[in-house]
Each structure stands twice: as structure tokens, then as C-alpha cells.
Amino acid sequence: xxxxxxxxxxxxxxxxxxxxxxxxxxxxxxxxxxxxxxxxxxxxxxxxxxxxxxxxxxxxxxxxxxxxxxxxxxxxxxxxxxxxxxxxxxxxxxxxxxxxxxxxxxxxxxxxxxxxxxxxxxxxxxxxxxxxxxxxxxxxxxxxxxxxxxxxxxxxxxxxxxxxxxxxxxxxxxxxxxxxxxxxxxxxxxxxxxxxxxxxxxxxxxxxxxxxxxx
Numbered sequence: 248x249x250x251x252x253x254x255x256x257x258x259x260x261x262x263x264x265x266x267x268x269x270x271x272x273x274x275x276x277x278x279x280x281x282x283x284x285x286x287x288x289x290x291x292x293x294x295x296x297x298x299x300x301x302x303x304x305x306x307x308x309x310x311x312x313x314x315x316x317x318x319x320x321x322x323x324x325x326x327x328x329x330x331x332x333x334x335x336x337x338x339x340x341x342x343x344x345x346x347x348x349x350x351x352x353x354x355x356x357x358x359x360x361x362x363x364x365x366x367x368x369x370x371x372x373x374x375x376x377x378x379x380x381x382x383x384x385x386x387x388x389x390x391x392x393x394x395x396x397x398x399x400x401x402x403x404x405x406x407x408x409x410x411x412x413x414x415x416x417x418x419x420x421x422x423x424x425x426x427x428x429x430x431x432x433x434x435x436x437x438x439x440x441x442x443x444x445x446x447x448x449x450x451x452x453x454x455x456x457x458x459x460x461x462x
Contacts, residue, residue, distance in 0.1 A: 268359035275352035343392035350385030
């Protein structure tokens with residue numbers, strides 16, 4: 248396998264893993280503990296943590312990190328859209344805000360240890376199981392938040408949304424309402440059930456080389 252152009256930065260990426268884990272753990276604790284910390288303060292932190300996630304998407308794109316590139320682009324694209332366009336338009340204290348951040352933070356708290364301790368089978372199993380809980384919660388809550396913002400222009404005296412915001416909200420609703428349940432969730436179940444001992448892990452199949460016909 249060819250050496251990645253980002254290989255010399257491996258120590259920095261390892262530090263980022265620890266920083267991101269600590270940051271998401273802090274967000275999770277603040278949410279579960281119902282801290283007095285304002286939504287704005289948490290959002291600023293989450294925006295910074297998402298920037299680290301975008302670095303990981305770039306690493307996947309460059310072949311420096313294993314992962315599903317299309318899933319990463321959709322997932323973190325929706326997160327960034329939620330952070331910058333949906334959250335600022337939500338009513339203060341709306342329930343979707345808490346549940347979205349809960350799903351994000353729990354997902355990341357169970358993901359980063361897999362990078363920090365790659366040889367641990369227990370940590371990997373926890374990671375495979377966690378999305379069975381966090382994905383449905385996050386997917387549903389993100390869609391509800393996007394729909395709420397979409398419907399705000401129907402209120403009396405409300406301004407019409409710009410076309411680009413309608414595109415963003417429509418994309419979130421389509422991805423979370425159609426692609427998420429039909430494409431992403433079955434793949435997550437296929438990975439998670441074997442970790443729970445409820446199914447056998449399907450072996451990876453390799454295509455047999457085609458037989459060369461002799462003339």
C-alpha cells in the first residue's frame with residue numbers, strides 16, 4: 248500500500264483524536280447533567296469539534312483514513328447545515344436541540360476510542376452497537392428541526408425563506424427521511440447485530456479471478 252501524503256502528520260492526528268474525544272465527552276456531560284451552560288456556548292464548542300470531523304473526511308478522501316466517504320460527506324454536511332442554519336432559527340430551548348447534540352456527542356464519544364485504541368475488540372464492538380441508538384435519534388431529531396424551520400414561513404407575518412435555505416432544509420428532510428432509514432440504517436444494523444451476538448458476521452466475499460480462455 249502506498250504511503251499516504253499525510254503520514255508525517257500522524258502524531259498531530261492522534262492528538263486531535265484525544266482533543267475531540269475530550270470535547271465531545273464534555274458536551275455529553277453538560278447535556279446529561281443539564282448544565283447551566285448556555286446553548287450558544289455549547290454550539291461554539293461543537294462547531295470547533297465538527298471542524299476536526301471535517302479534517303477526518305479530508306483524510307478519508309486522500310486515503311489516509313478508512314471510512315465511507317459518501318456517508319461522511321452527507322453526515323457532516325447535515326451537521327454543519329444544522330449548526331449554521333437550523334439551530335439559530337429554532338425556538339429557545341426546543342427539544343430537538345438537546346436530542347440532536349445528545350446523539351452527536353454519544354456517537355463521537357464511542358467513535359474516537361476506536362482510533363485511540365485500534366487493537367481493542369471491545370471498543371470496536373461498542374462502536375458498532377452505539378449507532379443503533381444514536382443514528383435513529385439524531386436522524387429523526389434533525390429532520391424534525393429542519394421541518395420546524397421550514398414551516399416558520401407559514402406563520403402570519405413571517406418572511407419567505409431564501410431559495411438556498413429551502414434547498415438545505417429539503418436536502419436534510421430527504422436524506423434523513425428517505426436515505427437514512429433505507430440505506431444507512433440497514434448497513435448499521437448489519438454491523439451492530441453481530442457485535443451484540445444476535446447475528447453472525449457475514450464474511451467478506453472476494454471475486455474469483457476470471458478464467459482465461461485458451462484459444
